[in-house]
Amino acid sequence: MKNQGIFNISFLFLFISNFLVFIGFEMLLPILPAYLLSMNASSIQVGLVTSLFTIGAVLIRPFVGYYLIDNQRKSLAICASAALMIITILYPYLNIIWLILLLRLFHGAAWGVSTTANSTIVVDLIPKTRLGEGIGYFSISTTVGAIVAPSIGILIYDSFSFDILIWSSAVLSLLAVILLQFVYSHNNVKRKKKPFRFLDMIYEKDVWFPALLTVITTLGFGAIITFLVLFGKQKEIDHIFLFFLINATVSTLLRPFTGKWYDKKGPWSIIIISAMLGFLSLFILSYTTNDIQLIIAAILFGAGYGTVMPCLQTWTVQKVREEKRGAANATFFSSFDVGVGISAFVLGILAEWISLEMIFRFVSLSFIVVAVLVYKDYINKSKA
Template sequence: MNNHKIFNKSFLFLLVSNLSVFIGFEMLLPILPAYLISLQASAIQVGLVTTLFTVGAVFIRPLAGYYLMDNQRKTLAMGACAVLLMITAAYPYLHIVWLFLLLRLIHGIAWGVSTTANGTIAVDLIPKTRLGEGMGYFSISTTVGAIIAPSLGIYIYGSYSFDTLIWSSVILSLTALIALQFMHTPTPVKREKQPFQFFKMIFERDAWFPALLSVITTFSYGAIVTFLVLFGKQKGLEHIFLFFLINAIVSTLLRPFTGRWYDKKGPWSIIIVSSVLGFLSLVVLSFATNDLHLIISAILFGAGYGTVSPSLQTWAVQRVSEEKSGSANATFYSSFDVGVGISALVLGILAEWFSLEMIFRLVSLNFIVVAALVYRDYVSEKNR
């Protein structure tokens, strides 16, 4: 393999697999609570749909990261993907609420292993001198899937049926599994390592700062996924899909530029600039009354959040030694899950007291907090 080439065969198959996994998973998120209500579940049980999943994902990732240090990563990725496929296929056949919730916990475990393994494999396949650029490309499969999938899931469920939605997700999981089969990954170098200690590995210490920033910025994603469709109905915005589409296009088109910017200048300047753009995107969205406002907001969000997220992941990996890249990825993905979980709770409470316009404006301030923290870190690093 060319030591400076990013788009080799294995990396392309990894992109296909990761995109399929994310779309297949994220398209279920807005639908499963409604399905559980149809099973006569209580409000608490509906809330557990997300909580149990998050618990499973967060608590398995330290073990996954530890195992990935010196074991065959492709095998773990394929195993987790196969479990995701089987769990998804089982959903239509579970009509007992507590069994459904148990499956959500197991689903979270498989998801935690799959995403951690895929992220670690990406680090293996990308030349170290182009890690920022390469992780930017890899994160396209994550952010595009996460942004587009909820609307796709709502469309399939509304136009067809729950079973059609599930089997669409199963097909995507099968596609991901097949793509992984054609991928080649280097075997990690065997190194002496400490025994597994859960409470020390649940949070990779050297990656704590990017992980914290990820939790803060994830509130913006949570606000978009949770409230944008409802906001569009309130404001009479009939083409709300434009936000998701344009955001994904802008985020994708900017990756070559932003990745090279990161590799040349480091994380500070690009995260600060993109955080300001993220702030502006949500402010513009809060005042949106027509499609032009929506498009401007989507462009800014794609350039803002679409750049912050992969930059933070790259930064987390770069702050640790190579053998700990699995643990750093586990910490980063867990921070995303924690951010989604917290944002769902906090924003849901705030929505009882504030308008959706005000919710977007409040969440926009998180980007300013991130920019300030990153600038402080830059000054601290410069003075060392």
């Protein structure tokens, strides 16, 4: 791009569109299980609400990554946001639980297309010399959107109705479609590409290392979203929402600094230091009994986890050629989904045997593993 600035019109419209998509999708997450329970769904069926959307997202991303190699990315993003709107509107009209679960699979697929396409477009819009900084800024739309959306969804559902929640989500998707019309996305050059192989596309081999780090890092995030509210009730901490609010605020405020740090120094030092902050956050959280300790843990988690994830995404797309950025982004987001899934499953089993305090201490070690692996990679690169 001729303009070496990050905040051009296309970036801003894509940022807002992605923010609306995240709010519209994530605001349904805490409500759909309760909605199915009101329909007398079994515990297995309620669990499938999350599992099926994850499966749909992971399975579709290899196809999206392959498509994005030489096809128009903007049109795919628009179609995905439109699909999210249409699928959302259908929920109140389905009175059979298994039809809702099937719809959830397609909802996850549309989500997988949207997140991959948007993240690939934004990489095209950011100057290569400022990629870390630019992705750091853009990831604010996902971080803040994902954190505020559940509270908005619960508020609308409790104050109004499920139907109002659904239409609110659909309107946000519609606005996202409109905003995407103003995003410039260059036409991809038609390239000769290998025949599609699902197993090859679900895992982009050139980015295996940051993908592995993403899975390990996400274990800590999975512990937070799965057990923090329950932990707060056990410890009688009334303002547990402060953790999510402060985490989002700190990670957002640090993005300009951490993004520039990444672009100047590379991924190694910033990821190692941020991972250690993530370790301290979960370790302190495990001993938390009051709001002050909760705030300290939240600040450290925002600085740690909130910095590591955009750095890993930047590292992922930097490891591939331009035409493979879609596949790289697909691998990154699939690694995130796998990490959350593994965390919920494994830690859910462990929670039957050990306390939540021990859960947080145990999963804090995942950040130590990330720091050690990145340091080892730095040493190997230095020798090479």
